[in-house]
Amino acid sequence: MSKRLSARSARLSVLLAASLLFAATPALPAPVSVVDDAGHTVTLAQPARRVLTLSPHTTELVFAAGGGDRIVxxxxxSDYPPAARDIPRVGDNKAFDLERIAAMKPDLAVVWRHGNAQGQLAVLAKLGIPVFYSDPRRLDQLPLTLERLGMLVGTADSAHRAATAYRQRLAALRQTYAGRPPVVVFYQVWEQPLMTLNGEHMVSDVMAACGGRNLFAAEALLVPTVSTEAVVAGNPEAIVTASMGATQASRPLVDLQHWKRWSGMTAVQRNNLFTIDGDLINRQGPRILDATEILCKQLDTARSRRPAGTR
Incomplete structure (x- = not known):
């Protein structure tokens, strides 16, 4: 009997020792895999610790997802949040210092699908740097992007909280404004040549959240060139443009005052010529909801200027 107890005790001791050894062994990082805005699957052997963000909006997205301290x-x-200003620069949207990038040994690059130079992005791939392409076109895509980036940089919980807060704010804005009487909007990107945005651009989705209707939503090109005559014929109730934010040193302010020559247009008659900070409305990051709230209030101002009985 004592021999059986002794043998049993020995087995229990071995099992206990094995369990303690297993518990003391650090768990290996698990691979992570997500799909980016280009439809590519991005797979990392473990969450990224050295990240490149190659546009201002991707910098904002990674910070919002909780991974700002991983950006090298x-x-x-890339000036928002303020901590981003201290991160070393490797070029601009169009041209990168590839030697410096290689020396940084990044394990992930988050890039702007249609804004970064495609040839240089191909070089990143040749260097073996995994690339996540960001180019959200709809407001509902942004929280998904936050969650995907959170998975890639190991901050899934923080990213999920940010995504949830974003979704709640967006839902509240839509509930408040989207069903209000529509306002036809001409969004001016540039004056010479006269450029706007079509219905596939995120700014058009911002308009829709506010009860706005993009005058040139049906255009084929994402950023089409249009004629002054087409704008006048479309008779928008509001004209909106972006004021300069961080990029103000590189190009002059877009001015809407020239439209006052067409005094018959509703937007001019009612002084519905509005501007929004370009850093808010032109960057596909969480601050787009700040721009949305501003635009919603501007379109409400346009509604308030309608003749009595037509609001």
Whole structure:
């Protein structure tokens, strides 16, 4: 009997020792895999610790997802949040210092799908740097992007909280404004040549959240060139443009005052010529909801200027 107890005790001791050894062994990081805005699957052997953000909006996205302390290099005009200003620069949207990038040994690059130079992005791939392409076109895509980036940089909980807060704020804005009487909007990107945005651009989705209707939503090109005559014929109730933010040193302010020559247009008659900070409305990051709230209030101002009985 004592021999059986002794043998049993020995087995229990071995099992206990094995369990303690297993508990003391650190768990290996698990691979992570997500799909980016180009439809590519991005797979990392473990969450990234050295990240490049190669546009201002991707910098904002990674910070919002909780991974700002993992960014080792970024580009000109990546100035938000303030901590981003201290990150080393590796070029701008169009041209990167590839030697410096290689020396940084990044394990992930988050890039702007249609804004970064495609040839240089191909070089990143040849260097073996995994690339996540960001180019959200709808407001509802942004929280998904936050969650995907959170998975890639190991901050899934923080990213999920940020995504949840974003979704709640967006839902509240839509509930308040989207069903209000529509306002036809001409969004001016540039004056010479006269450029706007079509219905596939995120700014058009911002308009829709506010009960706005993009005058040129049906255009084929994402950023089409239009004629002054087409704008006048479309008779928008409001004209909106972006004021300069971080990029103000590189190009002059877009001015809407020239439209006052067409005094018959509703937007001019009612002085519905509005501007929004370009850093808010032109960057596909969480601050787009700040721009949305501003635009919603501007379109409400346009509604308030309608003749009595037509509001």
């Amino acid at each position: 290099g970024t580009v000109t005009y």
